[in-house]
Amino acid sequence: MQILSRAASERISIGSEITLCVIAVNGTSVRLGVEAPRDISVHRDEIYKRIRDRNTGRLASGELAKD
Numbered sequence: 001m002q003i004l005s006r007a008a009s010e011r012i013s014i015g016s017e018i019t020l021c022v023i024a025v026n027g028t029s030v031r032l033g034v035e036a037p038r039d040i041s042v043h044r045d046e047i048y049k050r051i052r053d054r055n056t057g058r059l060a061s062g063e064l065a066k067d
Contacts (some may be wrong), residue, residue, distance in 0.1 A: 004012055012020040018040065023031040034042045043051065 019035040040056040
């Protein structure tokens with residue numbers, strides 16, 4: 001993991017297509033803006049895990065149903 005320090009309005013580039021911008025820092029809360037192509041999904045971690053678990057569950061029950 002790379003740890004970077006940025007102040008409000010500063011940016012971080014990930015490759016040539018993704019940019020993170022620090023919108024605001026309020027105590028322990030940080031607001032980020034994400035610029036990415038539409039074909040790249042951007043989710044908070046807890047939402048991503050929920051989507052992944054739901055999709056994995058569907059695959060598992062589909063595979064069990066075939067047996």
